Amino acid sequence: MRITCPLCGARDRREFHYMGDAVYLDRPDPVAPAVAWDDYLHLRDNPAGETRDLWFHEAGCGAWLVVTRNTVSHDVLSVALADGIRGGAG
């Protein structure tokens, strides 16, 4: 699997650290009810197909990326800088 970093170009998967679903960008308000935090931290749609997740270009530019990819075929469909993106949208 290769991921095309918007800053560095196409790089080997080994340069990247995976964190999880891009819902991690939608951090609830600190005083949000426990159910919102449970949803954010634990519950997942976990699709067999297209998904968006957060990757860190650890051995490259150090950018956080939102990667849209297919969990069944491992195809990487698009990569964008996480900066400024909210997880649930688009």
Add this chain to the structure above:
Amino acid sequence: MRYSGFRLFSEGMTGNRGWRPVWRDPEPKPEYDVIIIGGGGHGLATAYYLAREHGLRNVAVLEKGYLGGGNVGRNTTIVRANYFLPGNSEFYSHSLKLWEGLAQELNFNVMHSQRGLINLFHSDGQRDAFARRGNAMINQGDDAILLDREGVREILPYLDFDNARFPIHGGLYHPRGGTARHDAVAWGYARGADARGVDLVQNCEVTGIDISNGRVTGVQTTRGAIRARKVGIVVAGRSGQVAAMAGMRLPIESHILQAFVTEGLKPVIDHVVSFGMGHFYISQSDKGGLVFGGDLDFHASYAQRGNLPMAEHVMEAGMALMPMIGKARVLRSWGGIMDMTPDGSPIIDRTAIEGLHVNCGWCYGGFKAVPGSGFSFAHLLATGRHHAPAARFRLDRFARGDLIDEEGTGSQHNLH
């Protein structure tokens, strides 16, 4: 039809003409007391214990493919009870005790081989942690022996003890740990369940879950609608998809775990050896193949095949630990889909929908749990009460913050 040495001999003398299929291939009935979705190890064990322990015989197991075609046929067959945390400790201890009588009970050779398992450690801090784990195992009534370096050398002389990064300081020896024949476990439970009247319905994919007034009433399948008062979802690897049919989201992210097997060799590795720091573990099958694996590929996946970087990493770890296996040729590798939970521990619970139950989230440790999981899930389905050894595997523990994080790695699905 019982299996015995005498039967084997007499069949051999008469051309093996007396063997018959050991389970029926029934049409699904319009209604059952309990429907189990998923004909893998856990589902078949659940059906078996529903019939045997609770006298429930109007039970169906619905399997979209063939029996035992999922993760129970795609694992590395290790059976152990070396857990530390309350919740896990008593559950896996109970499961191991069931394993120890399983072949006799099922009258089916599950090839349970208690060859001993050694977890290696490489520092003083790790020694302390393993000593503590060993004490927890002993307190649970199981067995653990803390070996020093020379103790490990005595039973595993072929290891590289002086690896520059991870020199071997010793190991935690769990003599009752070992392996079993993965397919035989599924087949043994299937045969036992069928003999007690359970319908094992293959090629029957569940396509919908019928819910009326907050209560489950049955399922839709590719072979028609089937009514039931109670439904158990036991589909680890696909839990999210089936739960979605009931409008549920689960605390699960699916990950890929790879395993590898070499050509058959003469007996060389007599135990299960686990090299945690290198993310590598190995045993030798009765056919002679070295069966080994490592860690997750670390990103969500349903591909049932792994990536080369992790394959390379596992081979490197194997070579670092036991250079003698370097000339063995790898025959196959495969990947299984793991239901990863945020704390690395499973879920056996009812849901907010009355009558609908889930058994999922086994991460990469489901095989050894098959008997205990089936026993405890059957208890919950039949009595409505949690079985004591599995009483902490609640679905709502995440919302309550009562996590069972065996490895202490934090609340993230891929870190366990």
